[in-house]
Amino acid sequence: MTDITGAKGGAAVRLDKVTFSYGEAPFVFDAEFAASRITAIMGPSGSGKSTLLNLVAGFETPASGRVLVGGSDVTAAPPSARPLSMVFQENNLFGHLSVEKNVGLGRSPSLSLIDADRVAVTEALRRVGLAGKEKRLPRELSGGERQRVALARVLVRDRPVLLLDEPFASLGPALRDDMLDLVAELHGERQMTVLFVTHQPEDARRLGQDMVFLDDGKVAAAGAAADFFDGAGPDAFRRYIGSGPANSRRV
Amino acid sequence: MQRASSDSRVTAGIIALAAVALLIGGALAGLALEGAHDLSGAVSAFDPYLVRVVRFTLWQALLSTLLSVVPALFVARALARHPRFFGRGLILQLFALPLALPAIVAALGILALYGNAGYFAGLLGGGNWPGIYGLSGILVAHVFFNLPLATRLFLEALGTVPANQWRLASQLGMGVRPAFRLIEWPALRAALPGVAGLVFMLCITSFTIVLTLGGGPAATTLEVAIYQALRFDFDPARAVTLTLLQIALTFAVVLALTRLGANTVGDANLPVAPRRYLPAGIAETVLNAALIVLSLLFVAGPMAATITAGLGADLGRLAGEGAVRRATLTSVGLALLSALLSVSLSLSLIMARRVLSLGRRGGAGTWLEHAMDTGAGFVLVVPPIVIGAGWFLLLRTAVDVFAIAPLMVVAVNAVMAMPFVIRAVRPAHDAASERHERLCAQLGISGWSRLRLVDWPSLRRPLATGFAFAMALSLGDLGVIALFGSDSIQTLPYLLLARMGSYRTADAAGLALLLGMVCLALVLATDRLGREERA
Numbered sequence: 085m086t087d088i089t090g091a092k093g094g095a096a097v098r099l100d101k102v103t104f105s106y107g108e109a110p111f112v113f114d115a116e117f118a119a120s121r122i123t124a125i126m127g128p129s130g131s132g133k134s135t136l137l138n139l140v141a142g143f144e145t146p147a148s149g150r151v152l153v154g155g156s157d158v159t160a161a162p163p164s165a166r167p168l169s170m171v172f173q174e175n176n177l178f179g180h181l182s183v184e185k186n187v188g189l190g191r192s193p194s195l196s197l198i199d200a201d202r203v204a205v206t207e208a209l210r211r212v213g214l215a216g217k218e219k220r221l222p223r224e225l226s227g228g229e230r231q232r233v234a235l236a237r238v239l240v241r242d243r244p245v246l247l248l249d250e251p252f253a254s255l256g257p258a259l260r261d262d263m264l265d266l267v268a269e270l271h272g273e274r275q276m277t278v279l280f281v282t283h284q285p286e287d288a289r290r291l292g293q294d295m296v297f298l299d300d301g302k303v304a305a306a307g308a309a310a311d312f313f314d315g316a317g318p319d320a321f322r323r324y325i326g327s328g329p330a331n332s333r334r335v
Numbered sequence: 336m337q338r339a340s341s342d343s344r345v346t347a348g349i350i351a352l353a354a355v356a357l358l359i360g361g362a363l364a365g366l367a368l369e370g371a372h373d374l375s376g377a378v379s380a381f382d383p384y385l386v387r388v389v390r391f392t393l394w395q396a397l398l399s400t401l402l403s404v405v406p407a408l409f410v411a412r413a414l415a416r417h418p419r420f421f422g423r424g425l426i427l428q429l430f431a432l433p434l435a436l437p438a439i440v441a442a443l444g445i446l447a448l449y450g451n452a453g454y455f456a457g458l459l460g461g462g463n464w465p466g467i468y469g470l471s472g473i474l475v476a477h478v479f480f481n482l483p484l485a486t487r488l489f490l491e492a493l494g495t496v497p498a499n500q501w502r503l504a505s506q507l508g509m510g511v512r513p514a515f516r517l518i519e520w521p522a523l524r525a526a527l528p529g530v531a532g533l534v535f536m537l538c539i540t541s542f543t544i545v546l547t548l549g550g551g552p553a554a555t556t557l558e559v560a561i562y563q564a565l566r567f568d569f570d571p572a573r574a575v576t577l578t579l580l581q582i583a584l585t586f587a588v589v590l591a592l593t594r595l596g597a598n599t600v601g602d603a604n605l606p607v608a609p610r611r612y613l614p615a616g617i618a619e620t621v622l623n624a625a626l627i628v629l630s631l632l633f634v635a636g637p638m639a640a641t642i643t644a645g646l647g648a649d650l651g652r653l654a655g656e657g658a659v660r661r662a663t664l665t666s667v668g669l670a671l672l673s674a675l676l677s678v679s680l681s682l683s684l685i686m687a688r689r690v691l692s693l694g695r696r697g698g699a700g701t702w703l704e705h706a707m708d709t710g711a712g713f714v715l716v717v718p719p720i721v722i723g724a725g726w727f728l729l730l731r732t733a734v735d736v737f738a739i740a741p742l743m744v745v746a747v748n749a750v751m752a753m754p755f756v757i758r759a760v761r762p763a764h765d766a767a768s769e770r771h772e773r774l775c776a777q778l779g780i781s782g783w784s785r786l787r788l789v790d791w792p793s794l795r796r797p798l799a800t801g802f803a804f805a806m807a808l809s810l811g812d813l814g815v816i817a818l819f820g821s822d823s824i825q826t827l828p829y830l831l832l833a834r835m836g837s838y839r840t841a842d843a844a845g846l847a848l849l850l851g852m853v854c855l856a857l858v859l860a861t862d863r864l865g866r867e868e869r870a
Contacts, residue, residue, distance in 0.1 A: 143776060163776040163777050164780075175771070175773075177774075180793060189778050189780065190778065193784055194780075194787075194788070195784070
């Protein structure tokens with residue numbers, strides 16, 4: 085499972101006619117996410133954004149179809165064996181473990197760390213701006229800092245794909261912009277493939293290179309993010325974000 | 336989360352379920368074999384006496400439930416209406432004690448208070464006091480145990496009313512009466528079937544109270560009749576009939592209750608006291624205070640009597656007695672083992688159930704998940720005496736039944752404590768799992784690492800709570816040891832019963848104090864752990 089670890093660059097993610105159902109309306113995903121690109125995934129509530137990420141991450145198993153990462157079929161692989169990291173909206177950390185242990189878990193799930201791991205942890209925490217806070221418990225951090233810890237763990241895991249499931253949705257605007265910048269910087273350094281679910285057109289515009297728009301359980305449109313905001317997007321997308329950019333950040 | 340079946344947690348759950356099934360199944364097999372062996376005897380056991388015993392069993396359980404649950408509704412409401420007054424926390428803590436107080440200790444306390452030679456008899460002078468043996472004694476004891484339990488459960492139900500409903504009520508100018516009708520009563524009514532069901536169940540399977548306070552054939556329940564059939568009359572055929580009747584009876588009751596929406600496992604969290612927006616008037620306050628004081632006296636009385644009577648015993652001599660020391664050691668050793676087993680089994684079931692329910696995402700659960708869920712509640716249906724009787728019958732020809740006493744005491748009490756341990760641990764476990772499950776899957780934390788790094792830190796306290804409770808339960812057990820006990824294996828409650836039987840009342844009172852104190856310490860530890868958990 086660690087053969088890809090350490091490799092610089094991203095891996096393409098492909099959902100090959102993946103179907104899935106919670107027992108109601110089925111989801112049908114057929115999509116390709118180019119290597120080393122940041123793709124924003126948008127769509128109305130219930131359109132399947134999180135489900136798509138969960139399928140890629142391995143938290144859900146497709147009823148049919150294949151999930152491919154970097155060309156290899158990972159449909160049957162358990163989440164931890166897939167060459168990817170995921171940051172959730174919340175509960176990214178174990179509340180009873182210190183910041184450095186939470187990050188260290190990215191290196192060893194049993195926390196048996198060698199010196200090189202500890203160095204990597206310290207370095208990653210420094211990189212996300214949390215130097216000196218190694219011994220803190222998550223409850224002693226702000227919401228933004230907690231997400232930074234999660235990003236530090238992404239760094240020490242160093243997998244070619246990063247899944248972000250609205251990780252900054254509960255942060256205030258300024259803080260969210262900081263976090264988006266941080267993700268952009270990390271992407272610049274590591275060139276991992278980023279799949280980024282968000283509700284905020286502003287975020288998608290700021291970070292997204294590509295865009296996948298989901299509607300009603302399937303991919304309604306895909307393309308360069310800029311095209312979507314130039315008015316070239318599908319009607320459903322325009323209806324979703326409202327009349328114009330002025331409305332795009334409603335509270 | 337998929338591939339749930341290959342998760343080691345599910346395997347552990349299946350092993351735990353199999354262990355419980357073996358214990359219950361073995362008992363049932365013992366009964367079936369004995370019944371098949373001597374069918375005519377079992378059939379001829381149906382006589383008028385048996386009918387009387389069944390009728391009395393139901394009658395006392397019904398009355399006990401009514402007398403516990405109806406007052407509890409009002410006491411709980413009174414406590415809920417006054418979320419802050421001096422001693423409130425203490426009262427709630429006191430109300431938690433009877434649940435873990437060994438029944439035999441409570442029985443002695445009640446005798447010391449209301450008995451023929453008790454406090455009230457002394458107050459009224461000899462012949463004027465009617466005494467307490469028979470139905471009245473059983474009822475008093477059952478209410479002593481179940482009124483506080485029901486009060487706590489109802490209080491918790493009232494605590495689930497969202498604060499916004501109270502804000503709304505005060506904004507709409509709702510009076511006390513409509514607030515009760517529209518806000519409190521719906522919450523209480525929702526909890527009523529579950530609470531009443533639990534109390535009825537506890538009363539219908541109550542053994543020690545009826546044995547010690549029943550006082551004769553006129554007031555005998557099925558459980559006591561089973562014990563008598565095995566230990567005194569040695570009439571296995573009769574024991575089979577009685578046991579099957581007891582199972583059928585409890586099963587029917589549980590079935591009826593499930594229809595009503597009762598949950599035999601229950602869920603107990605610490606009652607929270609939300610801020611109240613409708614303050615109580617003076618008349619209501621007085622009434623509530625009277626209710627609370629009355630219930631407090633009723634619950635505290637027997638406990639105080641236990642202490643007074645116990646202090647009157649020659650404690651120094653008792654402590655020096657070899658039999659007492661041996662019984663204490665035996666009791667503590669068996670209780671420790673039993674609690675350990677109970678916590679392991681419960682945790683296995685809890686984890687497996689969670690894994691299975693995560694695996695299925697919506698829709699109906701599989702039979703396995705269902706078994707993990709209700710399996711534990713089911714053990715309340717099969718009382719310890721029944722399990723003991725079944726194994727007694729199964730093994731009596733093969734081995735010396737008195738030699739397996741330790742094994743039976745440990746196993747049966749461990750399983751009996753499971754519903755309570757599960758109640759203590761499951762909410763914390765499921766909440767922790769909610770937070771950690773995806774993270775663990777993502778980072779590949781599983782097996783031993785997960786237990787050590789993730790589950791143990793978040794479950795340490797509730798597990799300790801469950802452990803202490805299971806230990807208290809096992810320490811106070813009389814049902815199983817009454818069947819299997821002998822001169823060579825004696826626990827404290829067994830010794831206590833023997834001293835009572837030989838009219839060494841002072842000794843019994845002293846032992847009751849000792850036993851009560853140990854259990855009290857355990858329960859207080861439980862409560863403290865539980866509170867720190869939430870702090």
